[in-house]
Structures are given as structure tokens and as C-alpha cells.
Amino acid sequence: MLKPIKIKRLSLRVRIFLSMIFLTLISSILMASLSVYQFKTAAKEYHEERLERRETAVKEHINYILSTTTYPLTSENLPLIFKDEIYKLADIHSLAINIYSLDGKLLKSSKASFTVDTILPPIPNYILKLVQSSMDKRYVDVQSIDGMKFRSSYTQIKDTKFKPLGILNLPYIPDDGFYERELRNFLISLGQVYSIMLIVAFVLAYFLSSYITKFLKSITDKITETRFNQKNEKIELEESSKEIALLVHAYNSMVEELDESATKLAQSEREQAWREMAKQVAHEIKNPLTPMRLTVQSFQRKFDPNDPDVKQKMTDYSNTLIQQIDTMSSVASAFSNFASMPAQQNETLNVVDVVQLTLDIFNEDYIEFRSEEKEIITIMDRTQLIRVVTNLVKNAIQAIPENQAEKSVVVSVKKEENQVLISVQDNGTGIETDNLNRIFEPKFTTKNSGMGLGLGIIKNIIENYNGTITFETASGKGTVFCVFLPIIKM
Secondary structure, rough: OOOOOOOOOOOOOHHHHHHHEEEEEEEEEHHHHHHHHHHHHHHHHHHHHHHHHHHHHHHHHHHHHHHHOOOOOOOOHHHOOOOOOHHHHHHHHOOEEEOOOOOOOOOOOOOOOOHHHHHHHOOOOOHHHHHHHHHOOOEEEEEEEOOOOEEEEEEEEEEOOOOOOEEEEEEEOOOOOOHHHHHHHHHHHHHHHHHHHHHHHHHHHHHOOOOOOOHHHHHHHHHHOOOOOOOOOOOOOOOOOOOOOOOHHHHHHEEEHHHHHHHHHHHHHHHHHHHHHHHHHHHHHHHHHHHHHHHHHHHHHHHHOOOOOOOHHHHHHHHHHHHHHHHHHHHHHHHOOOOOOOOOHHHEEEEHEEEOOOOOOOOOOOOOEEEEEOOOEEEEEHHHHHHHHHHHHHHHOOOOOOOOOOOOEEEEEEOOEEEEEEEEEEOOOOOOOHHHHHHOOOOOOOOOOOOOOHHHHHHHHHHHHOOOEEEEEEEEEEEEEEEEEEOOOO
16 A cells, blocks of 8 residues: 655745745846836827927928918918928928818928829828817827838817918828847846856855745734835844845835935925926916017008107007016026015006007907996006906907807906905806816916916916906806906005
8 A cells, every 4th residue: 555645844944935936936027127117108198299399390380381471361372371491491400391271181291292193192080080179189099010010190280370381291100129139138138147146046045945934924024114205214133144134124224215305306396396387487478478569460461651759659569578577587486486476566656547548469359358447446466457357358358259259358447445346257158166176276277278377377467466256257248357456555
């Protein structure tokens, strides 16, 4: 009769030894897999960002051409507007450029016409639908040709009033040779390092497994108590073996690195705050540019050298531009003072005159100014008051659809006890119910462009003067914003 073979249970030393070897192998495989994934992700993100940067540069150039062309801004005139300019754009940006109509027909290309007619087909209908349905009116089509990924971006071209004129197409063929070489070299180096580490692990596992269990519990307790958001204590063990001392030293080094990481995280959060501040400053600097441009356009359209009031009008136009320039200058100067952006430069002023002068920069003939009094004197920052009125009026104009027959924006100023009330009312589409509680949130916007900082910034300006801003809205009827500012006297 055969006796059963007794298999002894593996000792803890052997199990630790095998576990360490197994973990080393698994970690090397995971590291290699993760590295391959990260390299591919990095390559994809690089090409996406590069295409987006080049597309942004081309669009800015195109917008400049559209703003300076003498042709009427229509889809039919795009071939004439970019008759010669498209070749310059292609040379400057080293990129093939195609311009299509809104229904997908090719209007102009930077390639020779005899090749375009036979090679470039119209834009497929599914791409046109994706461009129309996207929030930013943009779609990137990715296809594989002969094993190489081919990207092609489609984005709408709009006129100065944000009306679609056509579709800009930028073909882009990425070159992944550099990333593939880097990945190959990295995997070779990683294999060499892990081969050495595997040999070292065999040696260390054999010796350390004999002693590691003795102090394992105390070390485990310390590691269990380790937290990222607290001050962690280092391990201090007496009469420990050399191997355990190495492990304890490694843990203590980790604690030091954890403290350094916490410091770096705090620094990163401060840098993020600076980036947010930079965005706000950029938004504030851009705000005066639109009024300045509108002022110049109004001057070009209305200027008459034979007008008997030409001198006064020149003075008014100059004062308007100087005010906007002062606004940008104050924002730029205040950027160095993080606590106050921009700093208040209070002065005695007539709120009625300042608001009425601010409205002169707008060309819309449906803007109406009303005031029950000719003079409401207070002390505050002129540029900040102009910024508040400009933002609210711009939002009111943008809230009215372009195809609406009757348009109305009413700006009124009146005195209520010890406060001045500035109201801006429009007959636009109103604010949706879901957005009522988010209208003053930073970065929130219902428009296709902009960073959504305008209302948040003017709310801060108003609250800095102990004022308040409220609004009432009705869907399809319009919105009225009311600004209450205390009347400050010397």
C-alpha cells in the first residue's frame, strides 16, 4: 500500500522570498505597460495640442484678414477674400489650408487648383452635422491611412458679428517617429534596470526574509498610520538588523519625500491661483479693447470735417479712448498687487455723465439712456464704474438674437435715498431657469466665446463698494440687471 506523500507547508521565509521576486516581476511588467501607455497618450495629446495651436494661429490670421478686407463678409466672397491670402497663410504656418462653404463645398485651397478638383471631395454630411452640433463648432476627424493616423480639423469661420461664413479645414499628418524611438530606448533601459533589480532582489530576498518578520509588525503599524495630510513620525528602532535598518531608512526617506510633496502641492495650488488671476487680468485687459474699437469705427463712420461741432466730437472721442487706455493701464499696474485688482482710484464724479459717456462707444441705435436727474455726485473709481456699465451693456446686446425685429436696451440712472441705481434692461431671450443660481460664478458662461469672468468681476467691484447687484428675468421677454451703489461723500 502506497503511503501518501506529505507536503510540508512553505515557511514564511520562503513565502516572503517568493513574494518579493513575484512582486518585482509584476511591477516590471506593469511599469513597462504603463510606460507604453503614457508614451502613446503623450504622443496623442502632443499632436492634438499642436493641431489646436496651429488652428488657433490660422484662425486669428483669418479673423484679421476678414476684419481688414474690403469685400462684404459673405460665404460667396470667401474665394475672393482669400484668393491670394490663402497661399501666404499656408507658407507662414507651413500647413495645407482648405476653405469650404457651410454646405461642405470646396471654395478655396492652398493647393494647386488642378489637383484640388480631382483629389479633395466635399465634406461628408456626418462631419457637417458634428461641427454644427458641437459647442465650439469644431470637429477633428481621425483616420488611418497605410498604418498612419491622419487628423483633419473642421471649424467654422465667422465674421465680426459671429455669423458663420464657411468651414476651415486643416489636414495634419503627425510624425510619431520621435516618440517611437524614445519609447524603444526607454523600454531597453527599463529592461536592463529591472534585470539588475531582479538579480539584486534574489540576493536581498534570501537574506532579508530571515529577519524581516521580527520587526514587521512595528513597521506595519507605522506605515498604516502614515497620512499625506499630517506630520508623519520617522521610525526609530534599536538593536535592529542591517536589513531592517535599510527598510527603516527607506521608510524615513519616504516620509521626507512625502513632506516635500506636500510642500510642492501647496506651491502648485498657489501657482494655480496665480494662473486664475492671470486669466482674470487678461479678461479685464480685453474688455476695453472692444469699446476702443467701436469708438474708432464710429469715428470713421460719422466723422465730418465740416461739422461745426467737430472739435467737441474729437475731444469726446479722445476722452473715451483715454478712459479705456487708463482702464487697461490700471489693470496692468494692479497685477503686481495680488490683493487688489485693480486698485481703487476714487474721485468725485457725476454718475449720470459717466454712464452716458460710456454709452457713446456703442454703435447700436436701439440703446436708450434715461435719467431722472442731471447730476448724482459720488466718490468712486471712474474706470471701475465704466467697466461695470460696459460689461452689463455688452451682455444685454449679446442677449438679443440678431434676427429679432425689435431690439431694445434701456440704461437708466436714478437716486434712491442714499444709493444710486443703475439698471440695464434688454428684451432678449432671458436667462434659463437652470442657470439662475450660476450666473455670477467664475468661468460660467452661456455664450460660445469668453471665459465667463465678466459678471463675477463686476460683482466683486460692486461689493468692494458695499453695493449689490440683482437681476430679474423672464424667458423670451428679457432681463434687467440692477446695480445699487452707496453715494459716498467727502
